[in-house]
Amino acid sequence: MATTRRASHARPELEPPANQVSQLELVDLFHRRAVHELVIVEIAPLFYRLEAIISWRIGRWTLMGARGPRNFRNLETLARHLKTMGVGRTIIRLELLT
Incomplete structure (x- = not known):
């Protein structure tokens, strides 16, 4: 009997973000009301990344997971x-891809 393979949804290979923030730090910043804006960035088709603009820090700060930047496959998630x-x-x- 032949085995079937599912189509893999490989993560896109992108450069690592310069500014990084962990989940715990981001929640703490929410409690301090230090997050001005959240930006949902479409980094590839069906891959989204969360970036925060924080009051006393320069630039965007990418939400990090255990294995690198936290990517989401679905806007509902x-x-x-x-x-x-x-x-x-x-x-x-x-922010969507053009």
């Missing part, structure tokens, strides 16, 4: 993740 972090009334912007 990302929205659910944001609700569990306690985003509140923070401005959220979406």
Whole structure:
């Protein structure tokens, strides 16, 4: 009997972000009300990354996971993740690929 293979959704190979923030740090910054804006960036088709603009830090800060930058395959999953972090009334912007 022949085995079947599922199509793999390989992560896109991108350069690592310069500014990095962990999940715990980001939640702490939400509690301090230091996050001005969250940017959801489409880094490849069906791959999204979360970046924060923080009040006393320069530039965008990428949310990091255990194995590198935290990527999301689905906007619904990302929205659910944001609700569990306690985003509140923070401005959220979406940047799509052109």
